[in-house]
């Protein structure tokens with residue numbers, strides 16, 4: 674299966690992606706993790722991404738698409754994958770369609786819905802470098818301006834499924850499994 678985990682910063686995409694990846698034995702492709710690794714290794718991509726990530730903005734589509742294209746072409750992605758944090762702009766979604774060929778369509782987009790107040794609490798508790806109030810505010814700004822338009826984009830295709838992310842991790846996971854069991 675080819676799955677997109679979609680939702681605002683800190684809604685639980687990464688947490689649920691790990692569980693789905695284990696259950697379905699398909700790789701978890703997180704652009705956030707890939708970019709953080711690139712920043713740590715001080716690669717060319719990392720140098721381009723560092724300042725933007727530190728401010729909570731979106732890294733350029735070209736940079737993100739280059740890493741996704743390479744990762745999706747990997748042999749372990751042949752029987753499916755879970756995209757976490759990608760696509761994040763309509764342009765990224767359209768380009769993803771071009772990267773995937775006809776037989777490799779996205780099966781479903783799981784949209785995890787969590788109230789903003791709850792997310793802020795979770796992120797402050799987690800304490801990652803970009804989990805500071807000002808940066809969280811910018812991450813939300815980027816999400817609202819650039820990423821939200823993907824909701825109608827995938828709704829029109831009838832592959833968007835809403836998941837209640839306000840529940841505890843196991844209950845969110847059970848709701849996701851129920852949706853996936855229907856494929």
Ligand code: AP5
Nearest residue numbers: 682683684685686687688704705726732758761795799842
């Ligand atoms: P990325 O790493 O993708 O950040 P994000 O979308 O803000 O998401 P997070 O990783 O913070 O949260 P999540 O939804 O995965 O939730 P998690 O499971 O961790 O991207 C980072 C940056 O990279 C971006 O800001 C951008 O600059 C750049 N970037 C990445 N992709 C890009 C792209 N495609 N284009 C351009 N730029 C890109 O959970 C959060 C916390 O909540 C954890 O502590 C977790 O334990 C807890 N938690 C999870 N579920 C629950 C629950 N049900 N109940 C209680 N606590 C929970």
